[in-house]
Amino acid sequence: MPSVSRRYGASGARFERPSGPADVELSAPVILMVSGGADSTALLVLAATSALDIDDGRGVARIARERLRVLHVNHGLRGIDAEEDEEFVRDLSARFGIPCTIRRADVAALAADARDNVENAGRELRYAEAARLANELSERFGTPRSAARILTAHTADDRAETFFMNAIRGTGTAGLSSIPRRRNRIVRPLLDRTHDELCDLLRMRGIVWREDDTNADTRYLRAYVRHEVMPVVRARNPRVTASLANTCDILSDEDAYLTAVAGRALRDLTRREGDGLVVLDASRLAALEVAIARRVVRAALLALRPDARLEARHIAAVLRAVAAGEGSLTIPMAVSAHVEHGLLFLRARSAATPSAAWLEVPGRLELPDGRVLSARVVESPAGADPAARARTHALEWEGASVLLDAQAAGVDPSRGGRLWVDAPRPGDVLCPLGMHGQSKKVSDLLGEARVPLDERTSVPVVRTSPTGPVVWVAPVRPDERVRCAPATKWLLELTLLEAPDPLA
Incomplete structure (x- = not known):
C-alpha cells in the first residue's frame, strides 16, 4: 500500500492523500475562477457537488474537496456592486466549505498604464492572479505546478460569441478555433453546456447569482455580439451554438496539427539562432506549402519578440521577400527581415536611444541601432495634388517615409x-496628422501605436530645432502643421530606413 501523508488545507481542515508518485497529480490544487455571475456560480456548485472532467486523466469524476479553492478578483470598476459581488462569492464559497481568496485591483488604472482597454486588462489580471494562486498552493501542497488546474466557467455560448468576435476583428485558424477546452493548466469543463442550461440548474437548486449590468452594454464587442448578432443568427439556425462548437473543435484539432508540423519545419530550417537573431533556410522555406510557411515565419518572429502584435500582412511581406530571393523590410515593433544568399535573417530590433544630432537636408543620419534617417527636398510637379501624393506615399511606405511641406x-x-x-x-x-489640429502628448501617441515601453526611447523624433516643435515621430505620425496642402510647392521627404543586416 502507498504511504499516506497528512496535510492541512487553507481552511485549516486536515486531509489525507496517498503519497505515491501516480497519485501526486490527483492531489494538486484546483482553482475555481468565480465572478458571481450565473456561469461561474454554476461552476462552483458543480465542482463542489458533481463530477467534472478537468483533464487530469480521470475523465468525468468528482474533485476532492480539499483540492478546491475559489478565486474572486474585484476589479474595482462597479462601486458598491463590486463589493456586493465579492461578498456574494465569499458567502457562497463558505456555504460549500471551499476556501475563498479575494484579490483586489484598480483595473481602470492598470489599463491606462498599459495603454490597453479595460476588458483586456481585467482578463490578464484574472489569469495572472489565478496562476499566482495555483503556484502558491502547489508549493504548499507539495505537488508539481503543472499538475494544478485553473477552471473557468466558459460555456458553449461564450465559445460561439468569441468565434464571431474574432471573425469581426479578423483572424486566422487559431482565432476561429475560439476558446480551447484546455490551454496548459487552464481547463474549461463547462464548454459543452449553454448559459440557459446552467441558469436552469441553479434555479432547480434554489441558488441565486449576481448580474453584471455591463454585460448589456453593447459598446463592448462581446455584449454587441451577444445581444445584436447572436439573436439574428439564432433565428436562422436555433442550433447555431452546437454547430459552432463542432466547427471550433475541428478547427482547433487542425490548428494543433498544423502548429506541430510547422514546429518541426522550423527546427529543420533553422540555421542559426541566439542573441536576438534567427536565420532560416529561405530556399527550403519557399518550397513549403504556404499554410506551413506562414506558421513557420510567425513562430520564428514570436520566438524573437513574444509581445509582437503580428498581422497577416507582416507574414505575407516576409514570404514575398523569401519568394523573390532578396529584400529587406521592417515589421513594426518586432524585427527586421532580410533575405539574401538563400537565407532569411530575422533580427530583433535594438532599443538603442537615438543620439541627439542634426540631420542635414539633403542628407542622411545613422542612428545608434543602425537605422538611417534620410532627408531631401523635391519640387511638386505642376498640376499635381501635393496632398494626395503625400497620402499615397505614406500608404506605400507604411509610414516609414513621409512627404511634408518643406x-x-x-x-x-x-x-x-x-x-x-x-x-x-x-x-x-x-498635433498628429489627421486630428485636425488637436494636440496630443507624444507618450500617448506611442501608447496608442502600441510601441512597447522598452522601445519608446529608440523612436526618433524629428524637430525643427533642439527647442523647436515636433515635425515627425518616426515612423508613427507627422505633425498636422507641416502637412502638404494644395498650395505646397516644395516637398520635404523624410525616410526611416532599416539597418542593413551585418551578416549579409
Missing part, C-alpha cells in the same frame, strides 16, 4: 537646411 518645416528649398533628431522627451506634444 517651408512649413523650416527648410529653405533653395539653400537646404537642417532638422534636429533626438529621442522622445517628457512633456513632448504634437
Whole structure:
C-alpha cells in the first residue's frame, strides 16, 4: 500500500492523500475562477457537488474537496456592486466549505498604464492572479505546478460569441478555433453546456447569482455580439451554438496539427539562432506549402519578440521577400527581415536611444541601432495634388517615409537646411496628422501605436530645432502643421530606413 501523508488545507481542515508518485497529480490544487455571475456560480456548485472532467486523466469524476479553492478578483470598476459581488462569492464559497481568496485591483488604472482597454486588462489580471494562486498552493501542497488546474466557467455560448468576435476583428485558424477546452493548466469543463442550461440548474437548486449590468452594454464587442448578432443568427439556425462548437473543435484539432508540423519545419530550417537573431533556410522555406510557411515565419518572429502584435500582412511581406530571393523590410515593433544568399535573417530590433544630432537636408543620419534617417527636398510637379501624393506615399511606405511641406518645416528649398533628431522627451506634444489640429502628448501617441515601453526611447523624433516643435515621430505620425496642402510647392521627404543586416 502507498504511504499516506497528512496535510492541512487553507481552511485549516486536515486531509489525507496517498503519497505515491501516480497519485501526486490527483492531489494538486484546483482553482475555481468565480465572478458571481450565473456561469461561474454554476461552476462552483458543480465542482463542489458533481463530477467534472478537468483533464487530469480521470475523465468525468468528482474533485476532492480539499483540492478546491475559489478565486474572486474585484476589479474595482462597479462601486458598491463590486463589493456586493465579492461578498456574494465569499458567502457562497463558505456555504460549500471551499476556501475563498479575494484579490483586489484598480483595473481602470492598470489599463491606462498599459495603454490597453479595460476588458483586456481585467482578463490578464484574472489569469495572472489565478496562476499566482495555483503556484502558491502547489508549493504548499507539495505537488508539481503543472499538475494544478485553473477552471473557468466558459460555456458553449461564450465559445460561439468569441468565434464571431474574432471573425469581426479578423483572424486566422487559431482565432476561429475560439476558446480551447484546455490551454496548459487552464481547463474549461463547462464548454459543452449553454448559459440557459446552467441558469436552469441553479434555479432547480434554489441558488441565486449576481448580474453584471455591463454585460448589456453593447459598446463592448462581446455584449454587441451577444445581444445584436447572436439573436439574428439564432433565428436562422436555433442550433447555431452546437454547430459552432463542432466547427471550433475541428478547427482547433487542425490548428494543433498544423502548429506541430510547422514546429518541426522550423527546427529543420533553422540555421542559426541566439542573441536576438534567427536565420532560416529561405530556399527550403519557399518550397513549403504556404499554410506551413506562414506558421513557420510567425513562430520564428514570436520566438524573437513574444509581445509582437503580428498581422497577416507582416507574414505575407516576409514570404514575398523569401519568394523573390532578396529584400529587406521592417515589421513594426518586432524585427527586421532580410533575405539574401538563400537565407532569411530575422533580427530583433535594438532599443538603442537615438543620439541627439542634426540631420542635414539633403542628407542622411545613422542612428545608434543602425537605422538611417534620410532627408531631401523635391519640387511638386505642376498640376499635381501635393496632398494626395503625400497620402499615397505614406500608404506605400507604411509610414516609414513621409512627404511634408518643406517651408512649413523650416527648410529653405533653395539653400537646404537642417532638422534636429533626438529621442522622445517628457512633456513632448504634437498635433498628429489627421486630428485636425488637436494636440496630443507624444507618450500617448506611442501608447496608442502600441510601441512597447522598452522601445519608446529608440523612436526618433524629428524637430525643427533642439527647442523647436515636433515635425515627425518616426515612423508613427507627422505633425498636422507641416502637412502638404494644395498650395505646397516644395516637398520635404523624410525616410526611416532599416539597418542593413551585418551578416549579409
